Amino acid sequence: MNKKELLHIISQGESEQTEFKENFGKQVIETIVAFANTKGGNIFIGIKDNKQISGIMLNSETLQNWNNQIKLSTEPSVFPDIELIETENETIAHIKVNEFPVKPISVKGKYYKRIKNSNHLLSINEIN
Numbered sequence: 861m862n863k864k865e866l867l868h869i870i871s872q873g874e875s876e877q878t879e880f881k882e883n884f885g886k887q888v889i890e891t892i893v894a895f896a897n898t899k900g901g902n903i904f905i906g907i908k909d910n911k912q913i914s915g916i917m918l919n920s921e922t923l924q925n926w927n928n929q930i931k932l933s934t935e936p937s938v939f940p941d942i943e944l945i946e947t948e949n950e951t952i953a954h955i956k957v958n959e960f961p962v963k964p965i966s967v968k969g970k971y972y973k974r975i976k977n978s979n980h981l982l983s984i985n986e987i988n
Contacts, residue, residue, distance in 0.1 A: 915950025
């Protein structure tokens with residue numbers, strides 16, 4: 861993905877298949893699970909909710925650490941694609957999540973799905 865495509869996506873805002881996060885954390889993994897349990901989607905890390913690009917700081921182990929956290933937190937394990945997008949001054953991480961063929965996927969025993977532009981925690985009745 862190039863900068864022009866990224867700016868177009870940012871201008872469209874969050875949706876059922878697009879999420880912006882300022883940094884990587886628990887909510888990113890919950891969103892990965894929600895996307896995997898619905899139609900898939902794209903998470904952009906280094907973008908604030910107000911669509912401002914903040915960028916992220918990376919070191920040589922950052923992406924491997926993220927992959928390990930995702931793998932260890934999800935059941936069955938999810939392995940999304942992660943690519944870096946460079947703008948003039950900032951680095952953005954793009955996490956591409958495909959719809960998972962075997963559902964539901966959980967994160968630490970909780971199940972989520974994507975409804976409109978947010979994650980929805982499923983009740984026991986909604987899981988099947």
